[in-house]
Amino acid sequence: MKLNIVPARTGMTWVQLGIRSFWRQPMALAALFFMTMAAMSLASLVPLVGPAIALALLPSATLAMMVAAAETTMGRFPTPAVLLVAFRTGQQRLRDMLTLGALYAVGFLSIMGLSALIDGGLFASVYLGGTPLKREVAENGAFQAAMWLSMLLYLPLSLTFWHAPGLVHWHGIPPVKALFFSLVACVRNFGAFLVFGLGWMGVFLMAGVAVALASGLMLALGLGSAASGIMVGTAMVLAAMFFTSIVFTFRDCFQPPAKPSSEESHDEQPAPAPGPH
Template sequence: MKLNIVPARTGITWVKLGIQTFFKQPLALAGLFFLYMAAATLASLIPFVGVVLALAIVPAATLGLMAATLEATKGRFPMPAILVSAFRAGQQRGRAMLVLGFLYAAACLLIVSIVPLFADAPVSRESALSPEMQGVMLMVMVLYLPVSVLFWHAPALVHWHGVTPVKSLFFSAVVCFRNAGAYVVFGITWMAVLLLAGVVITLLAGLLASPEAAAALIMPAALLMAAMFSTSIYFTFRDSFEASPPEGSTPQGDTP
């Protein structure tokens, strides 16, 4: 497996490819993302272990959405079963993905446990925009950043390259740091896209002269943007690592 170094401007390309690929199969990719969100929501409702399960399925779902993106790039319609691609590559890799999932859940729960030790802000609708709550949100973002770096490419490395969970975290972090410029540009570009989408929604609400219409547009628009973002993740992996995994490591039809 070879790590690739890409120029910073590649971050913009990743965003463009993600959006363009999404619109090749918008119904399928949006539907798969909504299906994942519904599964996570239902899992979180299970008593005692629900939150852990909802977090643990994130790496597998990320891989499933990446596999769906790969199908869309080939002009194929990704079917719902592709969301469980992580568990169709053999028992060993399925077990490795489960380990990765519970490591991710542990990392997220650790953040949730740490934040209250340094911040004491009541959670309510009125306090959402308070300086205290904004400080808590900033702290969560800062603490989550290294977790995101570690797990960004880990699911794809486990599934497509047969890398062990711990090594996948290491390689993911290494390639993110080596291509830091591209990932920073990627993040800034997506922030600009989200800001533009917000402006468009605001203008539409102004034309309709209806706050209710604006509120009705915000959630679907946010979910669609999140689905486009998840589509762009595949291209960050494709360009950061050698395109072809070792021969025989992946079932036919799943090779990136």
């Protein structure tokens, strides 16, 4: 495995490839994303440990979308079987993915715990769905401080886990090393990831303006339920497109193994796709 250093403009290429790949199989990828989110939501309902289980599933859900995007790029239809890809590639990689999930849950919950030291757990309760976000809560100074601290701490956590599922699954890297390599790859390619983030921010803003205009028109026509449906649907599609683009960041940051194992199936290698290295 070798780390690639890519130019900053590659970040916009990743955004474009994610959008383009999504629209090759929009219904399939949107449905797969919805099913991953539904599974995490159901897991969160388990008493006491539900939120931790849901958090632990995120690396596997990310990997599933990466594999689905790779399948789409290679002209194959991504079936619901990709949702279980993290759990059907051998006991060692299953243990590694479960370890990744546990580490992510611990990291995220630690951030929530640190934020609770500032506002007594108000932000954590709102974020995890235990408390509704009201205006007086949002305007609370301690709540805002806890929110900004959480955002600041979540960035390195996100970068550390960004490539880790792919490194474990496609390269067989142990979890702790995968976390280290993921962080190094993101830091070394900071320019590309900055452009990538700004590019998606621009996409979200443009889509938000368009949805706001359409929703306003529908509300004026008395079609409130349709306006709500459009907002929710657009949010789901944008999130699915974003997750679809992750595989391209992984593919361009790491060279594939020279000799893939004969035991690996066709979904074991991320799809080649045009884009600078």
